[in-house]
Amino acid sequence: MRYRTTVMYMEIGCFVACLCGWMLVCSTLPTPFWSYSENSGVVITTADFYSNLWMDCLADNTGASACKNYPSMMALSVFLHTCRALAVCAVITGFFGGVLTLIGMKCTKIGGSEIANATVTFAAGITYLLSGLCGMITYSLWANKNITEFMDPLVMNQKYELGAAIFIGWGGSVALILGGAVLTYFSGKEVLSSSSRKRPQRPTSHVSGKTRRTYMLPASSSRMILVPPLLYEGRQSRTTRATTKTGQSDGRDNFV
Known part of the structure; x- marks a missing residue:
């Protein structure tokens, strides 16, 4: 009984951690602060440049800002399409992971028997792992591109640094991966132990x-x-x- 209570509180803690991580990942999609660059000249011409998956933004020292969407979706690079797809997959899989966790947790008693709850929780942990991995790959690819272009002396275009959204996304992805891994471990252990206790019995024949x-x-x-x-x-x-x-x-x- 004590072990079941411990697992129940562990599931609640993992669900809260994964929910916070998913919210952090979702909050990075509309923000323009994925890449940051500052053009420092005289006081009048100082400007800040921001960009993300969807648009480029410009803000001057007077507080005025303007954003422009990318002109054509078909003309975008493969890198940008890949980052968009992975970010959307991270959000979608994280949502379904939350739904499965609510169904399979021991405290909700929605899934039915203990084995059914453990199976649903195992599926939720796998879904959270996929969400965290998609988010981690997205932010790592974006950061690697910015760092490579910033360190390359042959690149003469505007050079960008890492924005705040990248670090927020990394934190949310780590929370999703850790919470999903813990859920997968304990629920998978329970499913395997329950299946090993079952032995098929064949009736005697005449x-x-x-x-x-x-x-x-x-x-x-x-x-x-x-x-x-x-x-x-x-x-x-x-x-x-x-x-x-x-x-x-x-x-x-x-x-x-």
Whole structure:
């Protein structure tokens, strides 16, 4: 009972951690602070440049800002399409992971039996892991591109640094991965232990009016030994009939 209570509180803690991580990942999508660059000149011409998956923004020292969406979706690079797809997958899988966790947690009692709840929680942990991995790959690819272009002396275009959204996304992805890993471990352990306790039992069958006994080896072996008691009896009866026929032929010869 104490173990079940511990697992229940652990599931609640993992759900809260994954929910916070998913919210952090979602908050980074509309913000323009994925990449940051500052053009420092005289006071009048100082400007800040921001960009994210969807738009480029410009803010000057007077507080005025303007954002422009990318002109054509078909003209975007493969890198930007990949980052968009991974970010959207992270949000969608994180949502379904939360739904599955609410169904499979022990405190909600929605999934049904203990084994069914553990199975649903295991699926939720896998879904959270996928969400965290998608988010981590997205932010890592974006950060690697910015760092590579910033360190490359041959790049003459505007150079960007890492924005605040990248670090927020990394934190949310780590929370999703850790929470999903803990959920997967404990729920998978419970499912495996419950399945190992179950042993299939085969009913006894009747051959020629007599019972055939079935002996099963321990759970570590998958072999099954069938020992029908009729084999020895049939063999003994055939030996007896052969001996009787031999005795009758000997008696006939002696008589002659």
